Amino acid sequence: MQYQTTIASPISVSGRGLHTGQQVTVTFEPAPADYGVQFVRVDLPGEPVVKACPQNVFDTSRGTAIKSGDAFIYTIEHLMASLAGLGIDNVRVLANGPETPILDGSSRVYVEMLREAGIKTLDKPRNYGTVKEEISFSIPEKNIQLTIRPCEHFKMTVDVDYGTKVLASQQAVLNNLDDFYPEVYNCRTFVFLNELQFLIQNNLVRGGDLDNAIVFVDTIPEKNVLKQLAGFFNKSNIEVTPDHVLNNISLRHDNEPARHKLLDLVGDLYLLGVPLKAEIVASHPGHFANTTFAKKILENVAFCVTNE
Numbered sequence: 001m002q003y004q005t006t007i008a009s010p011i012s013v014s015g016r017g018l019h020t021g022q023q024v025t026v027t028f029e030p031a032p033a034d035y036g037v038q039f040v041r042v043d044l045p046g047e048p049v050v051k052a053c054p055q056n057v058f059d060t061s062r063g064t065a066i067k068s069g070d071a072f073i074y075t076i077e078h079l080m081a082s083l084a085g086l087g088i089d090n091v092r093v094l095a096n097g098p099e100t101p102i103l104d105g106s107s108r109v110y111v112e113m114l115r116e117a118g119i120k121t122l123d124k125p126r127n128y129g130t131v132k133e134e135i136s137f138s139i140p141e142k143n144i145q146l147t148i149r150p151c152e153h154f155k156m157t158v159d160v161d162y163g164t165k166v167l168a169s170q171q172a173v174l175n176n177l178d179d180f181y182p183e184v185y186n187c188r189t190f191v192f193l194n195e196l197q198f199l200i201q202n203n204l205v206r207g208g209d210l211d212n213a214i215v216f217v218d219t220i221p222e223k224n225v226l227k228q229l230a231g232f233f234n235k236s237n238i239e240v241t242p243d244h245v246l247n248n249i250s251l252r253h254d255n256e257p258a259r260h261k262l263l264d265l266v267g268d269l270y271l272l273g274v275p276l277k278a279e280i281v282a283s284h285p286g287h288f289a290n291t292t293f294a295k296k297i298l299e300n301v302a303f304c305v306t307n308e
């Protein structure tokens with residue numbers, strides 16, 4: 001019999017929100033069985049609670065954001081993925097700001113700190129989500145397709161193709177959630193240079209840093225552009241490597257972008273509140289598609305208690 005879990009002791013981490021730029025501290029606290037994942041905005045009057053569930057998603061423009069009443073929390077996908085990947089069912093997340101810290105752009109710091117806090121087994125059996133038949137969601141004009149089908153265990157495959165020389169077709173496979181650490185947990189978010197320039201010009205990455213994103217370069221920019229970027233990120237020098245990536249960081253995996261998209265999908269589907277016993281296949285996933293897919297699954301999912 002598999003039992004529900006929480007963390008053994010509280011633990012905190014601080015950092016800047018990617019889009020708001022605000023310095024935020026999040027504290028993970030143990031929670032009882034069937035509590036799920038709930039965020040508490042301790043900086044707001046009455047300390048309102050926002051439950052992590054598909055119904056509370058209200059914005060997916062630059063990450064997954066959830067809201068209850070007037071309280072909201074942005075960019076929760078990496079934090080949620082860390083909980084899913086470690087098999088943590090119940091946790092209370094205190095946040096003193098509107099966005100979780102971006103940290104290194106992956107789930108790595110969250111996973112490492114939660115492992116340090118320890119995982120505690122509770123006295124209630126774990127629920128799993130299962131489906132009886134194949135369910136799909138698609139946006140044909142964007143080549144987006146997500147499918148979930150019955151399976152005795154969790155499996156996820158993600159395909160991406162950005163149609164460029166520097167980032168074309170990639171695939172990432174996770175055959176079991178136990179493999180999230182170490183196969184996926186440290187895969188960082190990424191962006192194309194032209195997208196980054198747009199975000200900077202529109203003041204949309206106020207907490208961005210070249211230490212928390214992979215920047216792919218389609219066309220080599222003028223030196224003055226690289227100089228401006230260096231100034232924006234307080235770097236002495238920025239160059240483009242022979243692999244057409246800014247020299248801020250090195251890839252951790254050849255298919256790190258595909259693995260990061262898989263990480264995001266793991267986090268977004270954990271809004272369902274239970275681990276899945278199903279096979280998920282996704283082509284060109286993104287936060288809008290992921291969370292819309294989660295809502296569709298919720299209408300058809302069955303919850304079962306495992307005997308394994």
